[in-house]
Amino acid sequence: MATLHLMVGLPGSGKTTRAKELERALPAVRLTPDEWHLRLFGQDLNDPEHDTRHSAIEALLWEIAGRILIQGVDVILDFGFWSRTERDEFRSRAVQLRANTIIHYAPTPIEEILTRLAARNASLPATAFRISEEMILKWAQMFEPPADDELAASKI
Structure with missing residues (x-):
């Protein structure tokens, strides 16, 4: 049975690594929307169309992921999954495809995230967005870490 791996966390928390x-290690197919987004649209975080574009890429990647899971191959969705509602939705989608789900989350202190982002911004790779301290602090207020029951339920 295939497994859907949900990478949970803020930018700079270590999800993509x-x-x-x-x-x-598994092997699995990794789908990271930022890599696709940046190749298609570049550094457009401040563009009014950014969120619409990003949502479209995530929808397309889910379509690909679903087809892969049906074939019995593990998929890693590196979306961030900031809310329980979103995580619940993708767990439900996996169940419909007869796939397991595992949540991967390592709590990372905001100070560590800020340090990592400053280093990343200083030598920005082509696969990462330039994220300001103001942005990450705002997003940290929106982020809902997985609860213990979510993490326990995601183990196979």
Whole structure:
């Protein structure tokens, strides 16, 4: 049975690094929307169309993920999954495809995230957005860490 791996966390929390490790170890197909977004639209975080574009990319990646899961191959969705509602929705989608779900979340203190983002912004890779301290502090207020029951329920 295939497994859908949900990478949960804010930018700079280590999700993509862990997703790449999982991709090699499992094996699995990793889908990271930021990489697709940046290739298609560049550094457009301040563009009014950014969120619409990003949502369209995530929808397309889910379509791809669903087809892969049906084939019995693990998929790693590196979306961030900031809310329980969103995580619940994707767990439900996995169940409909007869796939398991695992949540991958490592709590990362905001100070560590800010340090990592400053370093990343200083030598920005082509696969990452430039994220300001103001943005991440705002997003941290919106982020809903997974509850213990979510993490326990996601283990196979």
